Amino acid sequence: MDEKWCLGCHLCEYYCAFAQTNEKDMARALKDRKIAPRIQVEDSGNVHFAVSCRHCKEPLCVKACITGALSVEDSVIRIDPDRCVGCYTCVLICPYGAIAPAIAGATAPEGGGLVVQKCELCLQNKMGTPQCVQNCPNAAIVYEDRG
Amino acid sequence: MGVWGGVYPEYEIARNADRCVVCRVCERQCANEAHEYIPEINKMAADDAKCVNCHRCVALCPTRALKIVKSGNTYKENMNWTEKTINEIYKQADTGGVLLSSMGNPEPYPIYFDKLTLNASQVTNPSIDPLREPMETRIFLGAKPNAIERDENGKLKNNLPPQLKLTMPMMFAAMSYGAISYNAHESLARAAEELGVFYNTGEGGLHEDFYRYGKNTIVQVASGRFGVHKEYLNAGMAVEIKMGQGAKPGIGGHLPGAKIVADVSRTRMIPEGADAISPAPHHDIYSIEDLRQLVYSLKETTEYQKPVIVKIAAVHNVAAIASGIARSGADIIALDGFRGGTGAAPTRIRDCVGIPIELALAGVDTRLREEGIRDRVSIVASGGIRSSTDIFKAIALGADCVYLGTAALMALGCHLCRSCQAGKCNWGIATQTPELVKRLNPNIGYKRLVNLMRAWQHEIEEMMGGMGINSIEALKGNRLALRGVGLNEKELAILGVKHAGE
Known part of the structure; x- marks a missing residue:
């Protein structure tokens, strides 16, 4: 994420929310629905910054998870909704605010029982590649290994 | 209201x-x-x-x-x-x-490029497959020597004046920093470097960050002399004197004070917020002799290492003016037709002054050939070049190369809304407002420019192959490669082209 190029257009949030629905058409998927994207743009004056999970090398959330619902698979931090009991420890401990409680009635829980949500690089939905990266109009969001 | x-x-x-x-x-x-x-x-x-x-x-x-x-x-x-x-x-x-407008003349004048068709080889001469055989699109711009000279030992003397070497017969037209944004300039500079062609600073000086692209830069000297100093003149590979602009022949420029923000002010060497007024004439040029003085002043400053370009708008007696320029010591003449773009011009001037580039180009090439001085200068055509076929036809009409302005901006996102004068370009091109400028990410912009130019280069190679030529030089001034469709005798005579079927 390079704030130099982030325009604060918030399109990433909509493409994220759309990706979670597994629908074909964004208008049908998001029309008249409140979205709960896993990437959120922070705005302050002319500075804009999209925040999502950084997939840390040593993730505090995974360490803190009391049920083992969070795990690292191929460097991606994944969440197992069947194991999550909704204690929100991960929400509290993530220093980037990248994990959030799933809002009731929010777009696209991918099956019942989801209580927290975070970016899984679109591996858990039909898209397969991060949609925020693909659809950022100014290449502000990039997907790269920074070691 | x-x-x-x-x-x-x-x-x-x-x-x-x-x-x-x-x-x-x-x-x-x-x-x-x-x-x-x-x-x-x-x-x-x-x-x-x-x-x-x-x-x-x-x-x-x-x-x-x-x-x-x-x-x-x-x-x-x-x-x-x-x-x-x-x-x-x-x-x-x-x-x-006064009504103000931007970009090129949108009025329904005839577009001669669209009334010219290209030739191809059939039966009696072989076409060439450009995917299998080498095709040469490289060109050199500059004065060519009249005769071979030898030293006392009979060895060839190198009497070649300085040349610009380009990998393809196209470069980016002059668009000043101020008229367009920092990110637009960076995109053009990086694309020119990647492609092995040139971009042109326009009259607003050269931002200090871009001196490193000097090998692919043409620096411009216009009537306002903004940002001109010795290092600037030596920063690029050629110096262009802007006498006129196709969108507004006879008119100077006016960059409003609102666009003269920190870096633009420093680069132009004028105070922040001060209007940048380019006078209509160069106040030291009232004749070809005066022009010659400026040409040689610039050559002295650059130690005769850099070709000097003189850019003029295509106006009624353009052929005679070009003849004078060729004799003034200039190495390259840039002709800007009346469909050329601008960041702002009085609407009446933009829409009604000047002549089409096709006729100007053919007229100048013919005149210089008749006078035996065509080799003294290269000709760059500009003002409304929209595609690889326009480039191809311009070369067949006598150009060595073309300048692309509007097409390059479109690659950067311009949608031709023609509101540049408002300074609120939503695509981050014709604006100096930081939050708008950042909308043009040069990492994307330069790649799009490279894509466009490479695509056109491929198309030019295809057309060359179809004609059975393997070097773009062989097309230059070859008007037999063209036929007119629906043109009258006078138009055909000026273009030096036969009608289709002849």
């Missing part, structure tokens, strides 16, 4: 309510504030009167809920007093001002 001048908006923002998901990207991205969010009903609204039809919202709308349509409102139909004419009169009666 009173009841007399109630001009109905020319365009309407059509929003498909079924598809709009109220993401508000249109509202956030419109610098003209045409879109508005109405929280009470959780819906978007639009003020058509503020829309300049730049398509930023259309391009970014994730659900294709937006399009811009021509408004259906009409005055009583009148072929003499058209809607455009009526609106202009209302506007001027309202403001008392």
Whole structure:
């Protein structure tokens, strides 16, 4: 994420929310629905910054998870909704605010029982590649290994 | 605006309510504030009167809920007093001002490029497959020596004046830093470097960050002399004297003080907020002899290492003027036709002054050949070059190379809304507002420029192959490669082209 190029257009949030629905058409998927994207743009004056999970090398959330619902698979931090009991420890401990409680009635829980949500690089939905990266109009969001 | 001048908006923002998901990207991205969010009903609204039809919202709308349509409102139909004419009169009666416009002449003059067709080989001469055989699009711009010279030992003397080497016969036209943004300049500079061609600083000086692209830079000296100093003149590979511009022949330039912000001010060497006025004439040039003095002053400063370009607008007696320029010591003549773009020009001047580049180019090439001085200069054609075929036809009419301005800006996102003069370019090109400038990421921009130029280069190679030539030099001035369709005798004579079927 390079704030130099982030325009604060918030399109990433909509493409994220759309990706979670597994629908074909964004208008049908998001029309008249409140979205709960896993990437959120922070705005302050002319500075804009999209925040999502950084997939840390040593993730505090995974360490803190009391049920083992969070795990690292191929460097991606994944969440197992069947194991999550909704204690929100991960929400509290993530220093980037990248994990959030799933809002009731929010777009696209991918099956019942989801209580927290975070970016899984679109591996858990039909898209397969991060949609925020693909659809950022100014290449502000990039997907790269920074070691 | 009173009841007399109630001009109905020319365009309407059509929003498909079924598809709009109220993401508000249109509202956030419109610098003209045409879109508005109405929280009470959780819906978007639009003020058509503020829309300049730049398509930023259309391009970014994730659900294709937006399009811009021509408004259906009409005055009583009148072929003499058209809607455009009526609106202009209302506007001027309202403001008392000169009408301003941007980009190139949009009026329906004949486009001669579209009335010329290209030849191809059949049976009696072989065409060449450009995918299998080498095709040469490299060119050299500069004066060519008249004769071979030998030293006392009979060895060849190198009497070649300085040349510009390009991998393809196209480069980016002069667009100043100030008229266009830092990111637009960076995109052009990086693309020129990657492609092995040149971009042109325009008259606004050279930002200190871009001196490192010097090997692919042409620096310009115009009547305002903004940002001109010795290091600047030596920073590029050639120096261009701008005598005129196709969009506004005979007119100077005016960059409003609002655009003279920190870096632009430093680069132009004028105070922040001061209007940058380029006088209509160069105050030290009133004859070819005066021009010669400036040409040689610049050559002295650059130690005769860099070719000097003289750029003129294509006007009525362009051939005679070009002949004078060729004799002034200039190495390259740039001809700018009346469809050339601009960041701002008086509408009447843009739309009514000057002549089409095709006729100017053919006229100049013919005249210089007749006078036996064609080799003293290279010719660069510009002003409305839209495609690889335009380039190809321009070369066949006698150009060595072309300048691309509008097409390059379109690669960077320009949607030809022709509102540059407002300084609120939603695509981050013709603006100095930081939050708008950042919309043009040069990492994307330069790649798009490279893509466009490479695509055109491929197309040129295909056309060359079809004609059975493997070097673009073989096409230069080869008017037998062209035939006219639907042109009258006079037009054919000026173009030096036969009619199709002849």
